[in-house]
Amino acid sequence: MTIELVVARYREDLRWLKRVPKAIRVTVYDKGGHADAKHPLPNIGREAHTYLHHIVTRYDDLAELTVFAQ
DSSP states (O other): OOEEEEEEESSOOOGGGGGSOTTSEEEEEEOSOOTTOSEEOOSOSHHHHHHHHHHHHTGGGOOSEEEEEO
């Protein structure tokens, strides 16, 4: 089973992600304008915008289980 953790981030500390097991794919969408962000998004629509964006853009590649977190 594939598992993915999708995180909607503004300016929160992400050190807690180091404790996520390596078997879980982690995708962080950044709405805070961090220069090193892999997946930047405009700061609109709160976290629901981020989750919908993930589902729509990755529809053909969704994990069997996706966990959304802010």
